[in-house]
Amino acid sequence: MNLGHQASRRGFLHLTGLLALATSALALAPRLALATWNKAAFETKALADAYKALGVESPTASGDVRINASDIAENGAVVPVEVISKIPNTTQISVLIEKNPTTLTAQFDLGPDMLPEISTRVKMAETSNIIALVKADGKFYAATKEIKVTLGGCGG
Amino acid sequence: MGLPMKIRATNRDGVTEVKVLMNHVMETGLRKDPSGQIVPALFINEVTAKLNDKVVMQAQWGPAVARNPYLAFKVKGGKPGDNVSISWTDSSGDARTDEATVS
Numbered sequence: 001m002n003l004g005h006q007a008s009r010r011g012f013l014h015l016t017g018l019l020a021l022a023t024s025a026l027a028l029a030p031r032l033a034l035a036t037w038n039k040a041a042f043e044t045k046a047l048a049d050a051y052k053a054l055g056v057e058s059p060t061a062s063g064d065v066r067i068n069a070s071d072i073a074e075n076g077a078v079v080p081v082e083v084i085s086k087i088p089n090t091t092q093i094s095v096l097i098e099k100n101p102t103t104l105t106a107q108f109d110l111g112p113d114m115l116p117e118i119s120t121r122v123k124m125a126e127t128s129n130i131i132a133l134v135k136a137d138g139k140f141y142a143a144t145k146e147i148k149v150t151l152g153g154c155g156g
Numbered sequence: 157m158g159l160p161m162k163i164r165a166t167n168r169d170g171v172t173e174v175k176v177l178m179n180h181v182m183e184t185g186l187r188k189d190p191s192g193q194i195v196p197a198l199f200i201n202e203v204t205a206k207l208n209d210k211v212v213m214q215a216q217w218g219p220a221v222a223r224n225p226y227l228a229f230k231v232k233g234g235k236p237g238d239n240v241s242i243s244w245t246d247s248s249g250d251a252r253t254d255e256a257t258v259s
Contacts, residue, residue, distance in 0.1 A: 032211045032213075032214050035214075035216070037201045037202060037216055038216055042201075042216070042218040077222060077223065078222045078223070079222070080226075097220060100220050101184070101186060102218055102219070102220065104218055105217075105218055105220040105221060106215060106216070106217045106218065106220075106221055107215060107216045107217075108213060108214075108215045108229075109213065109214045109215065109216075110213060111210075111211055111212040111213055111214075111231075113207070113210075113212050113231050113232045113233055114212050114213050114229060114230070114231050114232075115171065115229070115230040115231065115232065117229070117230060118227075118228070118229050119226070119227070119228035119229070120221060120222075120225065120226060120227050120228070121221070121222035121225065121226045122220055122221060122222055123182075123184070123219075123220045123221070123222050123223075124220075
C-alpha cells in the first residue's frame with residue numbers, strides 16, 4: 001500500500017528538518033556553553049599531566065601574560081593572584097600551582113565582552129611556581145612566577 | 157541554597173568592574189578535624205557571571221581556590237542600573253545566585 005511509504009517519507013523529512021534546525025541552532029550557540037566540570041584535569045597531580053588533560057601540547061612562554069602576586073605569601077591559605085593577558089583574542093585563563101596536591105586550581109572562560117584579566121585568591125601548600133595559562137586564538141601561552149610560602153595552606 | 161555573596165559592580169570609562177566575595181568553606185578534602193577525621197571535600201566547582209542576562213564569564217574551580225572565594229573581573233560596556241548576576245554550584249550540588257546593580 002502506498003500510504004505506509006508516504007508516512008515514512010514524511011517522517012523522514014520531519015526528522016531531517018528537525019536535525020537541520022538543531023544544527024543551525026548549535027551554529028548560532030553563544031561562545032560560552034556550559035561545559036561539564038573537567039574532573040580529570042582537576043585531579044592531575046603534576047604540571048605535565050594537567051597540560052595533557054587540558055589538551056595543551058606545550059604552551060609558549062610569553063611575557064604578555066602577567067602574574068601579579070606577592071613574591072612571598074605569609075599565609076598559604078589565602079594567596080591573592082591577578083593574571084592579565086595582553087595577548088589579543090584571549091578566550092581562557094587558567095591558574096596552575098605546580099606543587100599543590102592537585103595542580104589545576106581554576107579555569108576561566110572569557111566571553112567576548114570580558115577584559116582578559118582576572119583576580120582571585122588561591123591556596124598554596126608550599127613554595128611553588130604558579131603558572132598562568134592563557135588560550136588565545138586556539139593557542140596556549142604561559143607565564144610562571146615563584147611564590148614563597150611561609151605557612152602552607154592546604155590543611156594537611 | 158548556599159550562603160549569600162557580596163557583589164560590587166561599578167561602571168567607569170566604559171568598563172564595568174565586578175568584585176565578588178563568596179561565602180563558602182572550599183574544603184579540599186585533605187584537612188583533618190581536631191579528632192583526626194578527614195573533613196570531606198566540599199568546594200565551588202562552577203561559576204557563571206552575567207551582565208543583563210548575558211553570560212560574560214564562566215569558570216571551573218578546584219578546591220585550591222581560597223575559602224570565601226574572592227573574584228574580580230572587568231567587562232566592556234555596561235552602565236549604571238544594569239544587572240550583574242553571579243551563580244555558583246558546588247561539589248555537593250548546592251547552588252547560589254546573587255545579583256547586584258551596577259553603580
